[in-house]
Structure formats: C-alpha cells, structure tokens
Amino acid sequence: GAVVSQHPSRVICKSGTSVKIECRSLDFQATTMFWYRQFPKKSLMLMATSNEGSKATYEQGVEKDKFLINHASLTLSTLTVTSAHPEDSSFYICSADQGGAYNEQFFGPGTRLTVL
C-alpha cells in the first residue's frame, strides 16, 4: 500500500528557533500533500494544502509566514515552523494523495514538536 513517512518523529527546540519537518511519499507520486495540526485530545485541523511546484494554500487563521510549506517534488513536502514559540508545540501530521479522481489520503505517522 501507499506509505507516507515523516521526519523527525519527535523534535524539541528552543523558543525562537526554526524547525523543519519532512513529509515523503515513499512508493507513489503525491500530487497534493496536506498538513494538519492536532492539539492534545483534539481532532485534526487542516493547516494548508500544497501542490508540487506551486505555492501552498493556507486555511483561514493559519499564518503563512509562521508555517512555511514547500512542495519541491512529487514525493517531498516540508513544513518549517519559523521562530517557534511554546504555543506552536503540537502534533503535526501530513498526508498525501495521488491526484486525479478523488483518492484517499495516506497519512504520515506524525511529528511531535515541543518548543521550550
């Protein structure tokens, strides 16, 4: 089946630093990738949708300058949390679909970000 990986699985950083999270589709080409944020004991909130070679589309209320998304190839999308603060601590999950008629999204295992 389609596999999506995320790296790192956990990251702890100091306030004010930037953190990059990678999302890779391992055995398929992902036309579209999605980034979600999940707060403790809460559901997933879609942050942005990224398409290969174009700018990401951010959901309302998500700061595009804080959460930089790059979808440089059909198998890789990155989320960079810039100047991270403790309130950015969360579980970040990416997903990917293969495009065309609706296909299911395949989810990565998530990245736990802790900002001290």
Added chain:
Amino acid sequence: AQSVTQPDIHITVSEGASLELRCNYSYGATPYLFWYVQSPGQGLQLLLKYFSGDTLVQGIKGFEAEFKRSQSSFNLRKPSVHWSDAAEYFCAVVSYGNKLVFGAGTILRVKS
C-alpha cells in the same frame, strides 16, 4: 460548510462486546466518507471508506460501517471488540478541494 459530528467523546465497552460509534455528517451532495483510527502518538490508519454503491462497507480489523442517507449517518460497528481496538476513532467527510473534514473523535476504552 461540510461538518462531521461524533456525539460520543468517550465510549467504554467490555472485551468481546459489540461496538457502534456514531457519526453524522452535513453535506449537500453524495458524500465521500471515511473512518480512521489513531493510536496514541501515531498517525491515522484508514479503517474503511464509502464513495458509492453498497451502503454497508467492510473494512479492516473486522470493522464495518453503514451509510444511511436519510439519517446523514455513517456509523462504525464491530461485532466483538478486542483489547487492541482501544484507540481514538475519527470520522471524516471530503470537502471541496479534496480536503478532509474530521469529527472531534471518539476515544474507545476496552474493559477486560
């Protein structure tokens, strides 16, 4: 706007008992519906999906769900729960742009 309601935040069942997790959706056209399961600190695993056709959908791990248009529901069922089924379950509907809208989730606890 599309929305998903999972009315039960927590459900506790005994091992071997049957399970039903409720999901109601709001969508104008024929919805694409999903059930996902998430173990603590993990990503989401797809249990089953409904796009069209037979309204009773079979999934992995012995789960099934029934699409009822008249009730705008897509409830998840399992005839006999195992301790390993303890996890959080999310119902989701596809919105515009192939975006998924998730319900709040239901945490399943299994008593031995």
